[in-house]
Amino acid sequence: MSATNELVKDAGHAHHHKDLAHHFDTLEQQHDANLLGMWAFLLTEVLFFGGLFAAYTIYRYKYSAVFEEASNHLDIKLGALNTVILILSSLTMALAVRCSQTGNGLWTGNWLVLTMVFGFAFLGVKSMEWGHDYKVRLMPGKDFFWWQYAKAAKDMHTHGGGHELPDMKNVKSDTNPELGVKGRQESEQARLFYLLYFCMTSLHALHMIVGFGIITIITYYAYKGAYSPDYYSPVENIGLYWHFVDIVWIFLFPLLYLLGAHLVH
Amino acid sequence: MATDHPAHQPASLSSYFITFGLLMFLTILTVYVGFQNLGAWSTPIALGIAVIKAALVVTIFMHGLNSGPLTWVIILASMFFLTIMLGLMLSDYVSRGWIM
Numbered sequence: 180m181s182a183t184n185e186l187v188k189d190a191g192h193a194h195h196h197k198d199l200a201h202h203f204d205t206l207e208q209q210h211d212a213n214l215l216g217m218w219a220f221l222l223t224e225v226l227f228f229g230g231l232f233a234a235y236t237i238y239r240y241k242y243s244a245v246f247e248e249a250s251n252h253l254d255i256k257l258g259a260l261n262t263v264i265l266i267l268s269s270l271t272m273a274l275a276v277r278c279s280q281t282g283n284g285l286w287t288g289n290w291l292v293l294t295m296v297f298g299f300a301f302l303g304v305k306s307m308e309w310g311h312d313y314k315v316r317l318m319p320g321k322d323f324f325w326w327q328y329a330k331a332a333k334d335m336h337t338h339g340g341g342h343e344l345p346d347m348k349n350v351k352s353d354t355n356p357e358l359g360v361k362g363r364q365e366s367e368q369a370r371l372f373y374l375l376y377f378c379m380t381s382l383h384a385l386h387m388i389v390g391f392g393i394i395t396i397i398t399y400y401a402y403k404g405a406y407s408p409d410y411y412s413p414v415e416n417i418g419l420y421w422h423f424v425d426i427v428w429i430f431l432f433p434l435l436y437l438l439g440a441h442l443v444h
Numbered sequence: 445m446a447t448d449h450p451a452h453q454p455a456s457l458s459s460y461f462i463t464f465g466l467l468m469f470l471t472i473l474t475v476y477v478g479f480q481n482l483g484a485w486s487t488p489i490a491l492g493i494a495v496i497k498a499a500l501v502v503t504i505f506m507h508g509l510n511s512g513p514l515t516w517v518i519i520l521a522s523m524f525f526l527t528i529m530l531g532l533m534l535s536d537y538v539s540r541g542w543i544m
Contacts, residue, residue: 211512218518225522229529236530237537255475262471270464273505280454415507422505426498432471433490437478441486 198410206409213412214419221423228427231382235375235434242368247439249325249372252317254308258436261304262428268297269425272418279406279414287401287414291394294421298387298394305384309377317373325369326353326362376435383431386424393417455507463504470497 196206203209239246275290316324353366397417400406406414474493482489502508508519 211514214511215514215518218515222518222522222525225526226529229526232526233529233533237533240534240537255478259471259475263468266464266467266471269467269501269505270460273460273463274457277454277457277460419506422501425505426501429497429501430491430494433474433478433494437475437490438487440475440478441481443479 196409198407210410210412213416217416217419221419224423228379228382231375231379232430232434235379238368238371238375239434239438242371245365245368246372247442249369250435250438251440251442252312252315253376253436254311255436255440257304257308258432261301262432264297264301264304265425265428268294268301269422271297272421275401276411276415276418279401279411280408282407284401284404284406287406288398291398291401291414295391295394295398298391302384302387305380309380312373312377319370319374319377323366323370323373324353325366326358379431379435383424383427386427390417390421390424393420453510455504455510459504463500466500467497470500 195201199206199209203212271290271293275287275294278284278286278290312318316322353363358366394417397413401414470493474490477489477493478486480486502519508515
């Protein structure tokens with residue numbers, strides 16, 4: 180874009196601002212167009228995630244009892260910790276955008292780096308959770324193991340036990356005919372909850388990973404001093420993206436983690 | 445000048461920190477409420493708190509408050525279409541039992 184502007188200047192249009200692409204009349208028009216495009220993209224993202232939220236809503240409505248039980252095997256402490264971490268990263272992102280508006284390239288970059296640090300912390304916690312879910316066989320698939328685990332976990336709760344796992348070697352599979360129709364149905368419904376849990380949290384995580392890539396590039400240009408009060412749309416746009424990802428998590432946390440919290444006493 | 449400069453002035457620093465504080469408070473509130481036995485109310489309350497948090501992020505962090513009508517057309521359009529998607533689907537599933 181800057182090369183184009185050099186050409187424009189060479190052609191005698193020296194009144195063109197260096198950050199103004201020549202198909203725009205003013206910096207404000209350029210800024211508004213950039214912003215509008217980003218918001219339009221976020222609208223499609225709302226509907227993209229909306230499909231998963233719709234699937235969640237329907238099955239939550241149909242299988243509410245098992246969904247509440249299944250939700251109880253997620254770690255609320257880690258979920259809440261991640262909520263705090265992600266909102267912190269939203270704050271640092273907002274501060275980065277503000278620094279770009281005042282033309283402070285150094286601190287735009289610094290706040291963006293801090294945003295990524297919090298983002299990595301979030302994904303670190305998330306992968307610990309996923310690892311645990313895999314270990315206790317709550318990963319939807321052939322080895323998904325719910326019914327007797329749920330029963331054992333319930334016994335442990337009533338006997339005041341900790342979070343120890345039942346002995347996995349001696350348990351029967353969820354496909355065991357002894358479970359009966361009801362047991363197998365409950366297992367399938369719980370598997371649906373975990374399918375939605377993994378799809379929604381991993382699509383969210385994927386958005387964060389994409390965000391890292393873009394933030395890295397913007398951070399590089401921020402340190403180079405590419406942004407000024409006249410031209411900071413790239414920082415503002417990645418900010419909008421990051422805040423959107425934060426909003427998705429704001430809904431995921433209560434819907435996935437806190438669903439059955441009232442059952443724990 | 446009014447036409448040659450992005451119109452958006454930086455928001456005050458304190459507005460960001462106050463918003464962050466409110467978001468933290470609402471996070472604690474939603475966890476606290478989640479552990480209470482509120483029956484059918486627990487989900488509407490949890491969603492209500494989430495909507496307030498999302499509104500704070502949109503208006504302050506995403507500068508919705510200082511944005512023009514075009515941005516709001518998009519924000520409202522996203523909510524409108526999301527409502528259609530969830531609402532019409534739910535009206536189907538919820539009412540299926542009525543005709544049995």
